[in-house]
Structure formats: C-alpha cells, structure tokens
Amino acid sequence: MASPRRDNARAARALVDAALLGDATACATHEITSRTLQRYRAALETDQELSAFTPSCRAP
Numbered sequence: 001m002a003s004p005r006r007d008n009a010r011a012a013r014a015l016v017d018a019a020l021l022g023d024a025t026a027c028a029t030h031e032i033t034s035r036t037l038q039r040y041r042a043a044l045e046t047d048q049e050l051s052a053f054t055p056s057c058r059a060p
Contacts (some may be wrong), residue, residue: 015037
C-alpha cells in the first residue's frame, strides 16, 4: 500500500511551530504525532519542495 502524499505546506507550518512553541504544542495544534514531526524534520534534508517552505538561517 502506498503512503499518502505529504502536504508540504502543512508540514512546514508544523515545523515552524515546533521551533517556536515546542514539539508538544505543535503536535497538538496540528493534530499530528511526534513521530510524524520527526519524519517532517528528516524530510527537510532531502525534499527541496519542503525545504523551500521553511526559512533558512543566513548570517549577515
């Protein structure tokens, strides 16, 4: 069985919330499990579309 396609915009919102508010709050707000949040973080390394949604840190 194929896995459902990830909604990258939703994943990006959850990742930003996790960074700002903490994992537990982000998971509760977006109704996802902590494992899903971990998968989103792992996907940042390989998914260019997902990484395009999240702000990058740039030194001045």
